[in-house]
Amino acid sequence: MRTLCTLAASLLLVACATQPQATTECSEPRSLVCTREFRPTCGVLKTGGTREFASPCTACADEAVTGYIPGPCPQ
Numbered sequence: 346m347r348t349l350c351t352l353a354a355s356l357l358l359v360a361c362a363t364q365p366q367a368t369t370e371c372s373e374p375r376s377l378v379c380t381r382e383f384r385p386t387c388g389v390l391k392t393g394g395t396r397e398f399a400s401p402c403t404a405c406a407d408e409a410v411t412g413y414i415p416g417p418c419p420q
Contacts, residue, residue, distance in 0.1 A: 368412040371405035379403050387418035 368389050379402035388396050388404035389412045397418045398404035404413040 366414045366416075368414055369401070370412040371410060375408070376402050376406050379406055384415075385417040387414040387416060389413060 379400060382400050382402075384400045386398045386401045386404045388398045388407065388410040390396060390409050391411050392409070395414075395418045396410075398407070398410075398413070401413050401415070404410050
């Protein structure tokens with residue numbers, strides 16, 4: 346029984362860790378000025394890649410970005 350519970354808990358943790366996060370779309374008009382806060386953000390590029398930015402504001406200030414995911418980009 347203990348092994349079954351351990352296996353179930355492990356599967357639950359793996360499932361939670363691999364869920365993709367929802368992308369927040371950048372709104373128009375885009376910001377021209379951002380505060381100097383540091384809140385790592387993973388920007389989703391129009392070309393399909395990702396790039397890390399200091400904050401959601403700086404990510405969306407870049408015209409190459411369509412949206413962002415909170416937190417640093419996965420390695």
